[in-house]
Amino acid sequence: MGQLDNKIALVTGASTGIGLGxxxxxxxxxxxxxITGRRENELKAAAxxxxxxxxxxxxxxxDLADIDRLxxxxxxxxxxxxxxxxxAGGGELARLGDITEEDYDRTFAINVKGIVFTAQKALPxxxxxxxxxxxxxxxxxKGVPAMSVYSATKAAIRSLARSWAAELAERGIRVNAVSPGPIETPGILGxxxxxxxxxxxxxxxFTTQVPLGRMGRTxxxxxxALFLAGDESSFSTGGEFFVDGGLAQI
Structure with a gap:
């Protein structure tokens, strides 16, 4: 028997990388x-x-219409x-002097707006x-040069996990954040x-920055994620769980 037998799960951004893993x-x-993804061929291959x-x-x-359809x-x-x-998420390298409005809007739309309304529409x-x-x-x-907008969206996600954990506790729904360090994926190599x-x-x-001396695996x-999805984490909510080889800890 598996730990998630008969469970129904949704993983957004699962065509490749961490989501696929x-x-x-x-x-x-x-x-x-x-599983969801924007690129039809990669999503089909993942399935x-x-x-x-x-x-x-x-x-x-x-796109809220896509979320409704999902x-x-x-x-x-x-x-x-x-x-x-x-x-589902993403970001691009851009130092402060090079950030454009389009960069900002795109990154926040996917990384923050997308998570807010995915979670909201999942509630029923x-x-x-x-x-x-x-x-x-x-x-x-951490402060990472050329990644300020992306980092800001990820800090917002951590804050959302705390707030939603407080809101949903009375419904018995747990909310936690997972914070990976550098994981070897097509996105990060790209x-x-x-x-x-x-x-x-x-x-x-990356490997010189990570105390364990390597990049992580999906x-x-x-x-x-399996631990947080299953019953073994039944008393864990509102937390941030790192899988980063010690990068943000040491």
Whole structure:
């Protein structure tokens, strides 16, 4: 028996990277997992990789019509939701003097607006015992050059987890934040573009900062998400859980 047998989960931004790793672990533990992503081909490939218990729903979390369509499908097919992992997000490198209004609006629309309304529209389907997991970042706790806008959105996510945990406690719904450090994903490697030498320099810079001396893996984030999704974390809410090799701790 899996730890999530008969559970219904949603993982946003699950076409690749951390979201895909979490969805894969949830499927292995017995859950039916709805996955979202903006890119049709990558979402289809992820669903094929995950197997029959994965249900792909293409959409953009910054678009409220897409969020409505997502939850209509979950309600019509499953009737409820037990676990929400609000993972969809992104950001770009930009120093203060180079930030544009478009950069700011796009990053906040995906990382903050998307999480707010995904969580809000999930509420009618969540019942006592439900778990909401918000993906923040160690950037919320550290000053990182050229990532101020992204970091601000991740700090907002940490704050949302506290507020929603207080609001939803009487309903028996737990809310926690997961803050990964540098995890080896297509998204983080993409910050260096397609140049192999630039990617090596990027990964080297991360590994020198991390006390454990390496980048993390998506399955390590997924293991923490599994703990927060299941009954073993039944007395944990409002918390921030780091999976960062000690980056923000030491």
């Amino acid at each position: 979490i969805a894969e672990r949830f499927v292995k533990e017995g859950a039916t997992v709805y 094929e990789q995950l197997g029959d218990r994965a249900v792909p729903v293409r959409g953009d979390v910054s 939850f209509t499908e979950i309600r019509d097919r499953s009737g409820r939701l037990d676990i929400l992992v609000a993972n 389907l969540l019942d006592r015992g439900g778990s909401i997991i918000l993906l923040s970042s160690t950037n919320a706790s 910050l260096a573009g397609d140049n192999p030498a630039a990617r090596r320099r990027l990964t080297d810079s 399955d390590e984030v997924a293991a923490l």
